[in-house]
Amino acid sequence: MIGATVLGPLVRAPDGALSFDEPVDLLTYQRDCSAVAAGVATQVIRPSEATQIAGVLREASAAGVPVYVRGGGTMYAGGVNPHAGGLVLDMGGLDRVLDIDVERGVVTVEPGVRFGTLAQLLTPLGLTIGIVPSTAPSATIGGAAAAHALGTGSARFQSFADQVVGLEVVLADGTLLRTGSAAARDAGFFHRYGIGPDLTGLFLGGDATLGVITKIALWLHPLPATRATGCYGFADPQAAAAFLSELQRGETLQHVWYASGYEAGSVRARVTAARPDIDPATLPGFCLGFDYGGEAGDVTQARDRVLATAQRHGGREFPLFNELYFDRLRNDQIYWYSFAGYFSRSRCGILMASLPTARMPAFLSVLNASRAAEPTLVWGGAVVVCRRGLHGGVMAFYDEATQWPAAQAAMQACAAALREAGCIPYKSGKMWASEVRRMDSYHATLRRIKAALDPAGILSPGNLGL
Amino acid sequence: MSEGATSAPARLGAFAADLYHCADCGYCVDAVWVERGIDHVCPTIGHHAPIASYSGRGFIAAARAWVEGAALDRDVLAERVFACTGCGNCEQVCPIGLRPAQVGAALREELVATGHAPASVDKLRAAMRTHGNPHARPAAERGAWAGELSFAAQDATVLYAPGCACAYTAPGEAGAVVALMARAGERVAFRGDADRCCGAPLGEAGFVDDAAYAEQRLAHDVSAVCVVTSGLECWPAWHRALGADTPVFSFSAWLLAALESGRLRIAAPPSLRVHAFDACASRRRGAQSGTPDPLREVLARMGAVVVNDARFAAAAVCCGAAGTMAGLAPDSAQRMAQARLVDVAHADVLVASDTRCGTHLAAAADAGTAPVVGLAAFVQQFCTIGGDG
The missing domain is CATH 3.40.50 (Rossmann fold)
Structure with a gap:
């Protein structure tokens, strides 16, 4: 933890915006929930209108003041950590649900709206935005857009970015940009593509390096009428990966709202903690949990097809894990983040990576190698099944009082090993910045876009290696 | 800025795990968790100041900074920490079972011990010392709620301690409690103007020594078969003061027992x-x-x-x-x-x-x-x- 001293405001607070620079208040703006080192901002501005942001960015650009953008702070990659100092825009004051257009099937919100708040409004209407991350109680819609969210819905819809119809963004020079169909005057949000290149995508996963998102329009979907969970055990990750690949080639996943995979260590730990009478050697080498959703008949058919597919790959139903863990996780709404802490009651460094499904065994090998290389940390890992491919999370639980250097080094070593194993950065932020910088032409193009949109380089310096 | 808070904050030592295990997830700041009925977890964030330093996460961050020797303005910190209601909802949602509300309480104790309680909080203690209640109402009026009721029942089965809020601001409730207990056959005693605060508000405000003294006074002054109180915050203070041998009930707990027994x-x-x-x-x-x-x-x-x-x-x-x-x-x-x-x-x-x-x-x-x-x-x-x- 880093202390701070009062240096005075860097930027004039716009009328109606909250601004503060007391060190006591700045302490909570130093970091997110990643294992990325903290930074120290000098000022926080909490706007309540997009126009206020335009003024702040114009002034910050002129003065060369770094600007970081913070939503719920639940990102795992340090994107909100103010490494270059400067000011933090706290988007919590932009928290209005602007429009629920049931006819168009679009909801438009400000970026500080929390997933929980939106669910409060949509659930009674029988609607959902599809992708709901595991940090939903505190995560914001804007943060999910800026940092690429996944979660419930990924098996069916792929990623949060795929659910975005269009954005309103304030650029570094104060320009207010609307993307998708809303780029046309008075057209509103109803199509993402059609006019020309997809400018929306520039800002999704952009970690606030190219602009500040001030409105997000999302597709609406009906809530599934029926839900059910099931778990399937496999002898090893190879068999499980082959099973998942077959499912992802077909259409069964349209009735699966969430699916995740658990390595042998996690399965054994969770089962034997609850049932010490069970011989760990009898447990599967890999387990997958499925959360089905849809009309009752569709769910029944999907479950039958998934079981038949699993059996073709040597899998079997594993109801014990469903009972002890997965069903509780899903139906008690114990979000993933919460559940991770249940087992270690400590801070947890998370390294998120994307991978083709066939690379899952390699991903798990890296996890096991990390566990062996740094046994003082408690390691865990899981994969989230997407419509195509996987997102993998390596978790290292540590005591920050005594294990911070070890955790830092171990996570860096793990990141390098994941790249070697064919995994790519996911939720890049600062966690993966050096890897993104190595992507020659991609990063060179990013830098050119950055130079065009943010010539003073004030927006989130350090994120994505920019 | 007042002096840096660099002296060893002994009361925070018990919370090392909380300070170093907090994951900064922000659930204790502003969580909206539909399935658990949580619509913005922290009333202070929602209705006083939307800045995380007023939340459990802020208390943990400040406590850690203090422990690590950061020079924080204690008066500024006090304004944040004493704005906590102590409701403890933050501890209900913490995913990893940390105790941000208790960290806040320990910070209040540290700030009181170093002379940084806000003026309104100092006034509370002064009222307690002068009048025996946090409302600064005259001690001589404390028993006014009882009116003509006799307060020294022979062979009392229950001592009724309405609590300061009830005695001074809800006399009708206190009278109704006594009437119901009498109807149930209890022989009710109460202390009238001799009654005084149990010390619970002092404890909430971080004046732990004063609170302990108030409890000691209760233990010294009061002898009862059983105590019923209308203040939920009073219940633990009375319980601590009188010990396990003297049952202490909230009025609702007493009423439930009366209903269950017929x-x-x-x-x-x-x-x-x-x-x-x-x-x-x-x-x-x-x-x-x-x-x-x-x-x-x-x-x-x-x-x-x-x-x-x-x-x-x-x-x-x-x-x-x-x-x-x-x-x-x-x-x-x-x-x-x-x-x-x-x-x-x-x-x-x-x-x-x-x-x-x-x-x-x-x-x-x-x-x-x-x-x-x-x-x-x-x-x-x-x-x-x-x-x-």
Whole structure:
């Protein structure tokens, strides 16, 4: 933890915006929930209108003041950590649900709206935005857009970015940009593509390096009428990966709202903690949990097809894990983040990576190698099944009082090993910045876009290696 | 800036795991968790200042910075920390079981010990020392609620301790409690003007030595077979003071026992829609005793039609009456109360088992709000009473 001293405001607070620079208040703006080192901002501005942001960015650009953008702070990659100092825009004051257009099937919100708040409004209407991350109680819609969210819905819809119809963004020079169909005057949000290149995508996963998102329009979907969970055990990750690949080639996943995979260590730990009478050697080498959703008949058919597919790959139903863990996780709404802490009651460094499904065994090998290389940390890992491919999370639980250097080094070593194993950065932020910088032409193009949109380089310096 | 807080903050030492395991997930700041009935977890963030330094996460960050020797302005820190109501909802949502509210309490103790309590909090202590109650009301008026009631029953079976809020601001509730206990056959004693605060508000404000002294006074001055109190925050202080051999009940717990034993028979009108006020103090009592305050069980046994969802009682946020919020920032405390009163729109009456909540809510209610009553007053005003007493 880093202390701070009062240096005075860097930027004039716009009328109606909250601004503060007391060190006591700045302490909570130093970091997110990643294992990325903290930074120290000098000022926080909490706007309540997009126009206020335009003024702040114009002034910050002129003065060369770094600007970081913070939503719920639940990102795992340090994107909100103010490494270059400067000011933090706290988007919590932009928290209005602007429009629920049931006819168009679009909801438009400000970026500080929390997933929980939106669910409060949509659930009674029988609607959902599809992708709901595991940090939903505190995560914001804007943060999910800026940092690429996944979660419930990924098996069916792929990623949060795929659910975005269009954005309103304030650029570094104060320009207010609307993307998708809303780029046309008075057209509103109803199509993402059609006019020309997809400018929306520039800002999704952009970690606030190219602009500040001030409105997000999302597709609406009906809530599934029926839900059910099931778990399937496999002898090893190879068999499980082959099973998942077959499912992802077909259409069964349209009735699966969430699916995740658990390595042998996690399965054994969770089962034997609850049932010490069970011989760990009898447990599967890999387990997958499925959360089905849809009309009752569709769910029944999907479950039958998934079981038949699993059996073709040597899998079997594993109801014990469903009972002890997965069903509780899903139906008690114990979000993933919460559940991770249940087992270690400590801070947890998370390294998120994307991978083709066939690379899952390699991903798990890296996890096991990390566990062996740094046994003082408690390691865990899981994969989230997407419509195509996987997102993998390596978790290292540590005591920050005594294990911070070890955790830092171990996570860096793990990141390098994941790249070697064919995994790519996911939720890049600062966690993966050096890897993104190595992507020659991609990063060179990013830098050119950055130079065009943010010539003073004030927006989130350090994120994505920019 | 006042002096840097670099002296060893001994009271924070017990919280090392909390300070270094906090994951900065922000659940304790502003979580909205539909499935658990949590609509913005922290009343101070929602109604006083939307800055995380006022939340559990802020307390953990400040405590850690203090432990690590950062020079923080203690007066600024005090304004943040004493704005906490102590409702403990942050601890309900912490995914990894940390104790941000208790860290906040330890910070208050440290700040008091180093002379940095806000002026309104110092006034509270001064009122306690001068008048024996946090409201700065004359000690000689404390027993006025009893009117002509005799307060020294021979062979008393119960000592009734209304608590400061009830004695001074809800005399009707205190009188109704005594009437009901008498109807159930209890021989009720009370201390009249000799009664004084149990010290609970001092403890909430971080004056732990003063609070301990108040409890010692109780232990010295009071001898009773059994104690019943109308203040949920009073219950633990009385319990500590008198020890395990003397049962201490909240009035609702006493009433439940009376209903279960048949000493009282009470029927609520079936057409009346009742909002059972879930107090944060009830949850804290549950954490201390294993049993939350049984207001809902009492209402159920009386056949009352309770219209608010029991599933979310454990997620109750403070109405602004608890902690030092009401003295520090009365406007914020009133907004907290008004936020809780929004939920009452579909009820004909709100029943509060904690008098401190009830009087605070009643003061914040506008003309269109359903009446706010204490449990005993509810029974007296709305219900049909029978009994064998």
